[in-house]
Amino acid sequence: MNTIVCIKRVPDSATRVRVAEDGRSLDPAGVKFVINPYDEFALEEAIRRKEQAGEGSVVAIALGSADAAESLRQALAMGADEAVLLRCEGLHDALPVSRALADEIQGREFDLVLFGKQAIDDDNMQVPQMVAEFLGLPCATVVVDLSVSDGRVSARREVEGGQEVMEFSLPAVVSVQKGLNEPRYPSLKGIMAAKKKPLEEKEVVLSSSTLMLLSLDEPPAPAAGRIVGEGPDAVPELIRALREEVGAL
Amino acid sequence: MANVLAYVEIRDAIFEKTSREVLTAAHQLAATLGGQAHAVVLGAIGVKTAATELASYGAEKIFIYEDESLALYQPDVNSAVVTALAESGQYEAVLFPATARGKDLAPRVGAKLGHTVATEVVAWTVEGGDIVVQRPMFAGKAMATLKFTTGPALMTLRPNVFEPEEKTGAGEIVSLETPEGPVRVTTTAVEIGDRNKLDVGEASIVVSGGRGMQGPENWHILEELVEALGDEAALGASRAVVDAGWRDHGEQVGQTGKTVSPNLYFAVGVSGAIQHLAGIRTAKVIVAINRDADAPIFGVSDFGIVGDLFEVVPVLTEAIRQVRGSG
Numbered sequence: 338m339n340t341i342v343c344i345k346r347v348p349d350s351a352t353r354v355r356v357a358e359d360g361r362s363l364d365p366a367g368v369k370f371v372i373n374p375y376d377e378f379a380l381e382e383a384i385r386r387k388e389q390a391g392e393g394s395v396v397a398i399a400l401g402s403a404d405a406a407e408s409l410r411q412a413l414a415m416g417a418d419e420a421v422l423l424r425c426e427g428l429h430d431a432l433p434v435s436r437a438l439a440d441e442i443q444g445r446e447f448d449l450v451l452f453g454k455q456a457i458d459d460d461n462m463q464v465p466q467m468v469a470e471f472l473g474l475p476c477a478t479v480v481v482d483l484s485v486s487d488g489r490v491s492a493r494r495e496v497e498g499g500q501e502v503m504e505f506s507l508p509a510v511v512s513v514q515k516g517l518n519e520p521r522y523p524s525l526k527g528i529m530a531a532k533k534k535p536l537e538e539k540e541v542v543l544s545s546s547t548l549m550l551l552s553l554d555e556p557p558a559p560a561a562g563r564i565v566g567e568g569p570d571a572v573p574e575l576i577r578a579l580r581e582e583v584g585a586l
Numbered sequence: 587m588a589n590v591l592a593y594v595e596i597r598d599a600i601f602e603k604t605s606r607e608v609l610t611a612a613h614q615l616a617a618t619l620g621g622q623a624h625a626v627v628l629g630a631i632g633v634k635t636a637a638t639e640l641a642s643y644g645a646e647k648i649f650i651y652e653d654e655s656l657a658l659y660q661p662d663v664n665s666a667v668v669t670a671l672a673e674s675g676q677y678e679a680v681l682f683p684a685t686a687r688g689k690d691l692a693p694r695v696g697a698k699l700g701h702t703v704a705t706e707v708v709a710w711t712v713e714g715g716d717i718v719v720q721r722p723m724f725a726g727k728a729m730a731t732l733k734f735t736t737g738p739a740l741m742t743l744r745p746n747v748f749e750p751e752e753k754t755g756a757g758e759i760v761s762l763e764t765p766e767g768p769v770r771v772t773t774t775a776v777e778i779g780d781r782n783k784l785d786v787g788e789a790s791i792v793v794s795g796g797r798g799m800q801g802p803e804n805w806h807i808l809e810e811l812v813e814a815l816g817d818e819a820a821l822g823a824s825r826a827v828v829d830a831g832w833r834d835h836g837e838q839v840g841q842t843g844k845t846v847s848p849n850l851y852f853a854v855g856v857s858g859a860i861q862h863l864a865g866i867r868t869a870k871v872i873v874a875i876n877r878d879a880d881a882p883i884f885g886v887s888d889f890g891i892v893g894d895l896f897e898v899v900p901v902l903t904e905a906i907r908q909v910r911g912s913g
């Protein structure tokens with residue numbers, strides 16, 4: 338089984354977001370960047386399938402600035418065989434990014450393309466479905482359980498209050514959700530091996546977008562909460578405040 | 587041309603509240619643009635009868651695609667039908683609920699049209715003829731303002747943000763023909779745990795428990811509080827609790843769980859880690875119950891009680907029963 342995994346380099350989830358001077362992007366000063374957490378589930382899944390089958394390959398692709406090479410090295414250290422960086426600067430939204438990823442994937446041999454369900458910076462949840470449309474492939478999103486046999490896939494996806502089962506054939510596109518597996522940490526041996534694995538860099542020019550980012554703003558700090566009291570004796574005051582001050586009950 | 591299309595989701599022959607929200611927003615946006623609100627719904631045989639109800643949320647036309655296979659969500663048929671309408675030239679915007687289905691579907695339509703979707707929109711305006719929307723990014727730590735440069739504008743709307751409002755529309759039913767396009771994926775089953783249980787992402791009141799609950803055996807005290815709060819209330823959980831196996835991941839609130847926007851959110855024995863707060867930024871009123879007066883959750887909550895939850899919650903439940911009971 339040959340799998341392609343698309344990974345994005347994003348700010349760590351504990352990042353305190355400050356808007357940069359351009360008023361439209363994140364100020365990267367002091368921010369720790371990581372592989373998008375959902376993409377780690379995708380990587381783990383691809384590597385496990387290859388290990389279990391004892392054959393096949395895992396190619397990691399990231400689109401982003403030169404720094405994204407660091408995330409790709411990490412993917413190689415986890416166990417990917419090969420990495421591709423589609424290098425471009427600036428902010429880009431789902432459609433142009435999907436088109437560039439699809440163009441890169443198109444020329445390759447693969448059975449499965451795996452994605453995280455969502456990038457935790459833009460929270461878009463769009464790229465996997467768009468890439469699938471561009472490639473003309475079946476697609477299931479937010480998948481928590483994936484079984485493949487004889488070229489047929491059964492995927493369970495998370496929906497409100499339960500799960501939905503989708504069936505389709507390979508090649509296919511799947512975006513994954515927490516619960517699918519437990520991603521591994523790269524071993525020292527893996528980190529050493531990663532240095533010798535191929536990491537190809539290509540410059541890409543993205544098409545323009547139909548959605549223009551006008552501004553990014555930090556939401557006003559929430560007004561400091563009011564402690565209505567201590568212990569069960571505070572309950573009547575809480576009820577009163579909820580009913581009279583905010584009409585919430 | 588200046589019409590707005592609302593994608594309406596039907597689950598188990600019932601229109602979800604999110605669908606009424608989307609219809610209401612479509613009606614308001616269409617009114618601002620000087621057009622009409624239309625609805626499109628795909629479902630099993632019988633959906634036509636149920637769909638007449640949509641007129642009371644302002645739909646002038648209701649496009650129906652009925653087929654037995656559509657009892658479940660079939661992504662390829664849904665995207666073919668919605669794309670064909672979106673391309674008809676009648677629409678300035680197409681609105682979807684930001685639910686599991688809406689968020690799966692909208693980008694499929696977007697790719698076909700060559701348009702990016704605005705995900706989880708919480709506000710819109712029309713400025714000089716352009717549709718401008720706001721949506722949270724970075725798990726709600728920043729708010730983005732975006733302008734659509736080409737129509738139709740595609741967006742998913744965050745649940746519980748746009749209040750449903752009854753309006754009258756003509757509600758003319760239009761049956762659609764079989765759409766063109768390949769079917770690559772088949773949805774074969776949907777397994778919903780407890781059909782009467784409201785999903786935490788859609789509830790208008792949420793009671794979340796954290797590690798302070800000390801074990802799954804204590805959850806009955808939160809279940810009783812939820813019951814006292816009525817049908818619009820649901821249970822949530824912190825990740826610590828889900829990781830410990832006390833509650834299912836479907837209930838997790840936060841960055842790697844659900845984003846919730848209820849009118850009222852109770853955080854009980856939840857410390858308020860940044861990743862938990864990420865899921866509740868658009869909650870309207872937050873109440874925290876925690877024995878640690880320095881817990882970060884108090885920094886974002888409107889009202890707090892410092893105390894042992896095992897003492898406070900039962901008293902709170904009783905007080906709410908009385909308030910609700912006496913109307």
Ligand SMILES: Cc1cc2nc3c(=O)[nH]c(=O)nc-3n(C[C@H](O)[C@H](O)[C@H](O)COP(=O)(O)OP(=O)(O)OC[C@H]3O[C@@H](n4cnc5c(N)ncnc54)[C@H](O)[C@@H]3O)c2cc1C
Pocket residue numbers: 350374795796797798799823824825826827838839840841842843844854855856857858859860861862865875876877878881893894895896
């Ligand atoms: C990448 C990443 C993603 C994450 N995503 C999420 C997410 O989606 N959702 C999420 O919730 N977390 C998430 N986390 C985890 C998060 O950082 C916290 O670890 C978690 O939210 C803590 O859960 P908690 O508040 O239940 O537990 P704790 O932090 O242990 O807090 C327990 C609280 O209960 C109080 N308490 C104890 N006993 C009582 C009592 N008898 N009465 C009253 N109060 C009491 C304590 O004072 C304390 O404040 C994520 C972390 C990472 C790194």
Ligand SMILES: Nc1ncnc2c1ncn2[C@@H]1O[C@H](COP(=O)(O)O)[C@@H](O)[C@H]1O
Pocket residue numbers: 343344345346373375376398399400401431434451452453454455456457459460461462463464465
């Ligand atoms: N710039 C990128 N490079 C590689 N993969 C990406 C990129 N952006 C998004 N993806 C993939 O698409 C998934 C969903 O992203 P999004 O639609 O932006 O929320 C992510 O989890 C990644 O797997």
